[in-house]
Amino acid sequence: MKPVVEVENLSKLYRLGGIGASSLRESLETLLGKKKTGPAPGASDARSGSDPNSFWALKDVSFSVNPGEVVGILGRNGAGKSTLLKILSRITEPTSGRAILRGRVVSLLEVGTGFHPELTGRENIFLNGAILGMKRAEIAAKFDEIVEFSEVGKFIDTPVKRYSSGMFVRLAFAVAAHLEPEILLIDEVLAVGDAGFQKKCLGKMDEVASQHGRTVFFVSHNIAAVSALCDNVILIEGGRCVMRDVPSKVISHYFSSILPEDQASDGQIFWSGDAKAPGNAEVSLRGLKLCGSAGVPQSTFEADEPFSVEIYFEIKQRLRGARFNLSFSTLEGEIAFVATDHIYQFENLEPGEYRSVCQVPGKLLNRRKYRVGLHFGIPGDRMLIDQADYLEVTIGGVGNQATIFPDQAWPGIVCPKIEWQVERFSGAFQPSKVG
């Protein structure tokens, strides 16, 4: 079987600084040599091109994809994921290399592209569908399904400018979900809408791939969705394709590569200067430490042993209502639990240095590795320190459930100690009378 997507040495060079030379005057000055275009800062790494004002957003990327595969694309911001998707969507041309796509392609880099506020839901379905490459007859045949999926039913003849944002997103995704291309390129579109609808969208995507044999490219920061949906994952770093494997392997490699290295030793991380410390003008995170009963930082704990997470931070400007959310998640990105210091935190944080300590009980976690992450913010107002994972912790020992298979993980994200009682029973096997 021929691969449905073949990418060979795809590269894209971007010009920095004077991208597009947006003013005629600038361009003339450059031409006449009056204006020196110096090298852009930070461009002098492996990604810079021969011209100091250019850099390779994508360099020699090659891979192929078979029909029906769902391929995830992972990478940090700026790694080149979006550039790859834009080239495959034909929004921009590569600088060199080539890609062959065998089949109709639809790219969803956003939901609701081209929606016009004055037009009704019905008219926008046709407009959006046509922009995405559908024929009028195809849209008409799918129309009822789209309306049903979108749950906007009776508002279908109302101009979309009167829709709530939720309705707008649902309608937009419904159109996209009912396209039937051989190749579907999706970028972060699932980051919109409420949780219930997101779930419905993921289900629809899964159906598109597994039942209709479509090939799907899926770029997302939703690691759980990537690992649930994708057959394999391409990891992009610095414009290059560095790894292609099953989701679990790539995801754990991805996480190990984004852990900060600044003085991170076993069980603790401290930032020396403001420049590096996470935070902003109002707060900066100074350190994070995991301690057991011995009071020294460590990164391995027994499953039945409690330990504490100590957060050191500095307040630079008075804050009201700010709080930490501390998260424990698996290497695959699934959250085990989130704890907040909300009710313990100062109502008003005056400038100064602080420590917030979370006691993680023993007999709770499973025997596996977790990532410890946090964010700091004022709910409903603003985020002060974005969510990020800083430390890894390994839970070992005999575990809270079984001792028979010491090498095998017990299923579950957590594994709390549960009390049982087993005894001989001499009564009758019959339902208890209620009331």
Add this chain to the structure above:
Amino acid sequence: MRGMAEVKAPPNYEIVIEPSRGWFRLRWDELWEYRDLLVILVQRDFISRYKQTLLGPLWHVLQPVVMTIVFAIVFGRIAGIPTDGIPTPLFYLCGLLAWNYFAQNITAGGATFISNAHIFGKVYFPRLIVPLSIVAANLVAFFLQTIPFALFFIYYKVTGDHAPEVQLTWRLLLLPLPLLHIAVLSLGISLLMSASTAKYRDLVHLNQFIIQLWMFATPIIYPISKIPEHWKWLIWANPMSVPVEAFRYILLGRGSLQVSEIVISVLVAIVSLFAGIAAFQKVEKTVVDSL
């Protein structure tokens, strides 16, 4: 499977993505493939411009009338520029009919990349569809503008003052020809303008200025007969002169046109279209990177 509208791509349907070579590569098949989008964009334009507001359609009727009144006072009365014996309102309205279609096309079409930057950055379709849809959608405005012309025409017909000029003849059947001429020329110009404004944003203002000046270089407020013989070549160097003059000839029976002038003007329109497509395509392939 219910409601499946499986439109299978042909078995060896292949899209090859690579840096493009050559300076002219018009994909007719692809444009044809997206014909439904063209129709829907024209409908979108029509609905958003005319459905929601009363003033939208009314504007297209009033604008040429107001312009005609201003022209009649400033150029007719004050400056005393004659109108070749044609009733003044009909003379101006006829010129404006041709000119407004042209001006609206290049004003909207010339900003194709700038006003569609967002969509172009998110989804692929043949970019040429957008300026094509503008040229098609503006035909609606053109037909709205024929209303004041028709009303004045009927008025002069009924009052019978200028019987020889106000006469509908078989020539009316020729009207689609200069209209097509304007469509081709304005498409070419708008492609050139959108390619240049995408690269140099400040040219937008220059283009506005060019459109205004261009009108005065076109025989709309003055008849060609009043141009001194040794300046006439300047008028014919303007590719809009022939279609405007053709409009007058067809609708009012007055106008001086020679075959050589028509041939040259048509050739200029075709050349500008091809040059426009080439420039547009050169810009479209990476324009998203700089928008």
